[in-house]
Amino acid sequence: MVLIWLLNVYDAVITVYSTSRLGMVETNPIMMASLEFGPVFFVITKVVVLTLALAALASRYRRHPMTVRVILIVSLGAFLGVCAWNSYAAIWVASRL
Numbered sequence: 001m002v003l004i005w006l007l008n009v010y011d012a013v014i015t016v017y018s019t020s021r022l023g024m025v026e027t028n029p030i031m032m033a034s035l036e037f038g039p040v041f042f043v044i045t046k047v048v049v050l051t052l053a054l055a056a057l058a059s060r061y062r063r064h065p066m067t068v069r070v071i072l073i074v075s076l077g078a079f080l081g082v083c084a085w086n087s088y089a090a091i092w093v094a095s096r097l
Contacts, residue, residue: 001054001072007079008050011086012043018090022097 015031016039018024026032034045061068 001058004072004076004079005047005050005054007076007083008046009043011079011083012046014083014086014090016042018086018093022090022093024089024093 015026015035019026019035020039026035031042031046035042057068057071
């Protein structure tokens, strides 16, 4: 859970950097709306939403341990993929400026 949370924070930071410095666009409409309120609001929104989701999963672990494990593994893979893609895109765009 901690690794997923840290990847979420990294994704927030790379998104703020990419949108503010490189001119990239947030493709998630909900996150794009929160980004319009400023970078701090965006980061806080991402952290709070994921923290609530992880807390909800943790509360169900005792009754459904296998299901929670599968969700966490899939989520970890998704976050790794998103962070890798965002990092690659930011590096690629920055190299062309």
